[in-house]
Amino acid sequence: MGATDTAATTRRRGFPVTGLQAGVVMAIGAVAAGSFFEVRPPDAYGICMACHGRDLISWVVNDLTGWRLTVAPASLVFPLLTVVGVVIGGWIAAVMSGEFRFRKPSKPLKNFFHGALVMNFGLLAAGCSTRLALRLGAGDPLGAIGFGAMVVGIVLATFWIRKAAQR
Amino acid sequence: MTVAAVASLVVGIVIGFVGQRSRMCFVGGIRDWILVRDTFLLKGLVAFVLVSWVAFPMAALAGGEALGGFGTPILSAVLLTAVGGFGVGWVSILANGCPFRQHVLAAQGTGGSMIYLVGFFSGAVAFHTWVSPLVLELI
Numbered sequence: 001m002g003a004t005d006t007a008a009t010t011r012r013r014g015f016p017v018t019g020l021q022a023g024v025v026m027a028i029g030a031v032a033a034g035s036f037f038e039v040r041p042p043d044a045y046g047i048c049m050a051c052h053g054r055d056l057i058s059w060v061v062n063d064l065t066g067w068r069l070t071v072a073p074a075s076l077v078f079p080l081l082t083v084v085g086v087v088i089g090g091w092i093a094a095v096m097s098g099e100f101r102f103r104k105p106s107k108p109l110k111n112f113f114h115g116a117l118v119m120n121f122g123l124l125a126a127g128c129s130t131r132l133a134l135r136l137g138a139g140d141p142l143g144a145i146g147f148g149a150m151v152v153g154i155v156l157a158t159f160w161i162r163k164a165a166q167r
Numbered sequence: 168m169t170v171a172a173v174a175s176l177v178v179g180i181v182i183g184f185v186g187q188r189s190r191m192c193f194v195g196g197i198r199d200w201i202l203v204r205d206t207f208l209l210k211g212l213v214a215f216v217l218v219s220w221v222a223f224p225m226a227a228l229a230g231g232e233a234l235g236g237f238g239t240p241i242l243s244a245v246l247l248t249a250v251g252g253f254g255v256g257w258v259s260i261l262a263n264g265c266p267f268r269q270h271v272l273a274a275q276g277t278g279g280s281m282i283y284l285v286g287f288f289s290g291a292v293a294f295h296t297w298v299s300p301l302v303l304e305l306i
């Protein structure tokens with residue numbers, strides 16, 4: 001383990017997983033879900049927090065109210081439960097490692113609008129950051145464009161927050 | 168299609184678990200590298216792209232469904248994707264984590280991320296009710 005990794009992992013009890021290992025596991029899970037377990041169409045749909053969350057909420061709203069909000073073909077009969085799974089998995093890991101602790105939100109309004117904005121931009125690009133990376137891996141030209149634009153956004157925003165912090 | 172629901176639940180639990188243990192974030196890697204030259208999360212992002220790039224054709228060889236192939240994108244789709252991608256990157260940095268990371272943070276008790284998720288799911292309904300018709304009208 002490199003010197004930069006130790007600072008992040010030595011504090012963590014239980015089963016330390018490096019970012020590299022997490023990336024490999026997530027990629028295999030995403031491809032397997034799409035290729036072998038019908039999490040499609042569209043292509044490269046194995047993991048997407050924005051689209052799968054949209055599918056779940058739209059499906060429930062449609063079922064309860066009779067509206068016709070958009071649902072991806074993969075979620076027509078029954079919605080994909082990726083977001084539920086991630087929350088359950090994250091909760092299990094947090095409880096097992098003793099890292100579960102409720103922290104009161106300091107800026108709830110800001111958090112709310114950040115969430116709403118990311119969802120809207122994500123649906124506009126047809127993918128959250130995870131699926132844009134997955135589409136890049138799948139060789140989708142649109143996905144590559146979205147991923148490139150995302151990297152530009154990340155870089156500019158990072159310089160922005162660094163400048164704001166220095167003021 | 169219920170196969171897909173069960174599979175996505177299982178995949179979700181697995182990636183939620185490794186995501187909590189590794190603090191994996193798809194925007195945090197680039198941010199950390201710019202700010203402090205830390206490559207812990209960046210390696211995860213690069214590994215995710217490379218492994219999926221190799222795994223898609225391998226899954227097709229192993230009997231899985233192959234990718235359908237992607238056509239040449241039209242200009243309006245390119246513009247919308249670029250705007251959306253830029254927005255995802257920018258706002259995720261301000262929100263201090265990508266959507267995946269926010270789900271994991273909410274699962275480990277961070278109240279701010281729980282509120283983020285409320286906004287996230289409200290945003291989905293808002294998108295299909297107001298934003299999407301508006302965008303379609305503009306283009």
